[in-house]
Amino acid sequence: MNQYPEIEVKNLTKNINSKQILTDINFKLNHKSHLVIIGGSGAGKSMLIKCILGLQSLSEGKVYFKGNNVSIKNERPEFLKQIGVCFQGNALFDSYKVWENVAFEKIHTKQLMSRKIARDNAVAKLLEVGLPTETADLYPFELSGGMQKRVGIARAIFSNPDILFFDEPTTGLDPLMSRKIIALIKEIMASSMKSAITITHDINLALSLASEILLLHEGHVEWSGLKTQIFKTKSKLIKEFLKGTIK
Amino acid sequence: MIIVSYIQKIGSIFRVFLSLLGRLVLFILFNLKRLFSGPFYFKNFIYQLFSIGFLSLPVIGLTAIFTGAALALQIFSGGSRFNAESVVPSIVAIGITRELGPVLCGLIMAGRVSSSIAAEIGTMKVTEQLDALYTLNTNPYNFLIIPRIFACVISLPFLTLIGDLLGIWGGYLIGISTLDFNSTNYLVNTLQYLQFEDIYSGLIKAAVFGFIIGILGTFNGLNTSIGAKGVGRATTNSVVWSSILILASNYLLTEALFNK
Ligand SMILES: Nc1ncnc2c1ncn2[C@@H]1O[C@H](COP(=O)(O)OP(=O)(O)OP(=O)(O)O)[C@@H](O)[C@H]1O
Numbered sequence A: 001m002n003q004y005p006e007i008e009v010k011n012l013t014k015n016i017n018s019k020q021i022l023t024d025i026n027f028k029l030n031h032k033s034h035l036v037i038i039g040g041s042g043a044g045k046s047m048l049i050k051c052i053l054g055l056q057s058l059s060e061g062k063v064y065f066k067g068n069n070v071s072i073k074n075e076r077p078e079f080l081k082q083i084g085v086c087f088q089g090n091a092l093f094d095s096y097k098v099w100e101n102v103a104f105e106k107i108h109t110k111q112l113m114s115r116k117i118a119r120d121n122a123v124a125k126l127l128e129v130g131l132p133t134e135t136a137d138l139y140p141f142e143l144s145g146g147m148q149k150r151v152g153i154a155r156a157i158f159s160n161p162d163i164l165f166f167d168e169p170t171t172g173l174d175p176l177m178s179r180k181i182i183a184l185i186k187e188i189m190a191s192s193m194k195s196a197i198t199i200t201h202d203i204n205l206a207l208s209l210a211s212e213i214l215l216l217h218e219g220h221v222e223w224s225g226l227k228t229q230i231f232k233t234k235s236k237l238i239k240e241f242l243k244g245t246i247k
Numbered sequence B: 001m002i003i004v005s006y007i008q009k010i011g012s013i014f015r016v017f018l019s020l021l022g023r024l025v026l027f028i029l030f031n032l033k034r035l036f037s038g039p040f041y042f043k044n045f046i047y048q049l050f051s052i053g054f055l056s057l058p059v060i061g062l063t064a065i066f067t068g069a070a071l072a073l074q075i076f077s078g079g080s081r082f083n084a085e086s087v088v089p090s091i092v093a094i095g096i097t098r099e100l101g102p103v104l105c106g107l108i109m110a111g112r113v114s115s116s117i118a119a120e121i122g123t124m125k126v127t128e129q130l131d132a133l134y135t136l137n138t139n140p141y142n143f144l145i146i147p148r149i150f151a152c153v154i155s156l157p158f159l160t161l162i163g164d165l166l167g168i169w170g171g172y173l174i175g176i177s178t179l180d181f182n183s184t185n186y187l188v189n190t191l192q193y194l195q196f197e198d199i200y201s202g203l204i205k206a207a208v209f210g211f212i213i214g215i216l217g218t219f220n221g222l223n224t225s226i227g228a229k230g231v232g233r234a235t236t237n238s239v240v241w242s243s244i245l246i247l248a249s250n251y252l253l254t255e256a257l258f259n260k
């Protein structure tokens, strides 16, 4: 029924001040697949996500969402309704309570949801990501880093989006908390049957989440393919990354 | 050679100023466009009215009272040199409503409000909260910028009006306590020569200052460069630039409003 991939990036190039940051990026995000974009610091991962989301303009190329060109401004609101983004630093609104953060889109975009119902829904989402009801009325700065990450995830999945974006979901968390967050993301992906793009520099995270992997290096796609193919590749960089794997 | 390098310096300062002005104009136009094409977040506006306007009352009030009192003393000592002590009430009133009320209010609000707007929005930018707003289908201009600018434009005239009243009252207090004015005489004198034009021209100035404060606070906040240093710089810039623009536009407005 869906002949189009969820997201298709075609010939995406991004220059800032005549410096090329992303060069001719092409990839597809298929249904129910989890694409992990991996790369070292400064490879351009965050920039790529920002270009896809429309937070940065493209110098060249196009981004399609279900066949619609969302690099055109007019097509974007529909696109934004169907995605959820979990930011690297969580980006919670510190002047709003936790539940208001989670239900933000519903409270503020006039989608006719009473505060009472919005709050109930938010509390339900908080429980889903493993946070007790009491956290709903706290402010984000009253929570630990791991809890804030969960709130960020709850906000991203609140309106049941078709595509989730996770920017470095485990950075800044201790190993135990990282594992818990990874398990949570896996659980969400398994139960929602939706697609996701995660960016990370951590090969272990990539291997445990991904169905497909894309290696970004100095702004271009160095390798991309199914996770299962990654051990067979001859790419030197992939091998470098894999050396970091804990078997 | 020295002269050439001076001229170059002046030229480059002028160029920076012009490019800033150009970007400000574009920023204002963009806000106008968003105002008509996006939702108006009324709740945010009310909240900003409270935090920008209402919470500034104490500092505005205190400044006005002390300034009015000092002004009364100065005019008295000046006036007594040619036996014109009786002008104190009306000069205090006119000086405050036309000039000191709006300008002091503008400068204080530049320090108090423009900086906090810049810091708040700058912090939201560096912590990706603006990006998050956008991905939650909420336009930051409509949600954050426009309510703040409106709140500034509305608040400043009200604060100035209150400042005017309190400033005159401060002069009155000194007038009747240390300067031996008769209470009724002072008030009659104040009202007799005060014209409606004195007050409303001051309020028009205040609204323009409010606009400057709102625009420069939000503009600098949005243009914060990444990092904590960026936020500091944005805050400083917003105060410095809005103060300069307030003083410059005060002169221009005075010309325009009073030379008729
Ligand atoms: N606003 C900007 N202006 C100029 N250059 C930028 C800007 N943002 C990013 N860059 C440059 O783009 C390149 C890629 O940055 P990006 O943040 O996408 O890296 P990354 O892969 O996310 O790295 P990290 O893992 O450290 O977050 C870097 O060289 C960076 O200096």
Ligand SMILES: [Mg+2]
Residues within 6 Å of the ligand: A045, A046, A047
């Ligand atoms: Mg990054």
